[in-house]
Amino acid sequence: MTPDAAQTLVDATAKRPRGRPRKTVDERDDGNRRQALLTAAAQLFRRKGFAATTTRDIAAAAGMQSGSPFYHFKSKEALLYAVMEEGMHSALARQRAAVVAPGQADLPPAAQLRTLVQAHFDVLLGPGSDFVPVMLYESRSLPQRQQKSLGKLIADYEALWLPVLTALHASGELNAPVRLARLLILGALNWSVQWFDPQKGASLQELTDAAMALFLKTTD
């Protein structure tokens, strides 16, 4: 480093306002590193499971040293909870947007169900879809306290399905008790996480078609 360069740095420091020091472009983004941890954790938790994933794995995947995740999260469990919460929030936002989209409420119930099913598949299997599958398959790794907390979000999510299924039941298109039907339907969709391979086989479109054909009586 030349004396001039050093001088520049010192000058820059001298000109800084009080309080939290600014960082350079490369190091900026406070939330950036935290988000990198979340993404890495979601991916690893999904692939290997929570207990089999090391905080060191996660740190490495986010380009950090082994102790650094604990600067952002109090514990490994807190990281898991954050992953699940982000997953549920985005899934809820996604479905709510679909439900309140213009004209959606005027569609026949079968078409409304299709919207829910398609969005659900996308949340589970689409790009960047590691968060919700972790929520689905690792919730027992969470302390009961936080399981209850997530339970509210899950209840909200499931509540979106009930009016649609009730309407379909009333019209004779759905021929099973509504609450059991919801559990079975969501199970059929959730299980796709275990076998769906985006590289080969069916598209999400075909999957949605098959699910609709399976669950609903054709009334036309």
Add this chain to the structure above:
Amino acid sequence: MTPDAAQTLVDATAKRPRGRPRKTVDERDDGNRRQALLTAAAQLFRRKGFAATTTRDIAAAAGMQSGSPFYHFKSKEALLYAVMEEGMHSALARQRAAVVAPGQADLPPAAQLRTLVQAHFDVLLGPGSDFVPVMLYESRSLPQRQQKSLGKLIADYEALWLPVLTALHASGELNAPVRLARLLILGALNWSVQWFDPQKGASLQELTDAAMALFLKTTD
């Protein structure tokens, strides 16, 4: 201990035949301890997951010391594999017996499907049903080698469903591509492991009814 009692013990030893010493009734049964380990492991793997379960947990649940499981199994993974294999073997035997039961082949396809569904629910949720759920939810914890080995049993199991679903598709009672239908149906059933509570709510009978009503078009 009185001198007489000690004398009796010594005499008993003197009268024993050569070779492997006989054990008393309480300690007998070579395969007994192994089976106790399998049962304990299945239960713990199901409740806490494979990675979160300690071989010490399993040993304690079977009434052994921490190192003893390794007298019966080469490794923790070998224990997991044995649990899964036993689960698949019993499930296969169960379904095959149902399929070849007298008169079963003469039943209409819908009734045959009901038999498969009911037996599947019982394998997942009935008494002593920890083995297959472990197989379903922990297979990623197995080395690829053994995953492939289990894959054959799984393929055999799924093959039992195909002719029945094909017949239902032909008759118009099932309205979705057969292979996707099988994946979705088994998913709906398998997911019940996550929510079914035998203490409250529906019975396996009601569950089966709901599934049949959901999947099949009524043709009567």
Add this chain to the structure above:
DNA sequence: CCTACCGATCGGTAGG
């Protein structure tokens, strides 16, 4: 966010 580290736990083994 890194360096250096601790205490606990865990799968597995030797030797009986």
Add this chain to the structure above:
DNA sequence: CCTACCGATCGGTAGG
């Protein structure tokens, strides 16, 4: 199948 133990790994922390 038990006793006694080892080596490695892991979640987490102090101090900067």
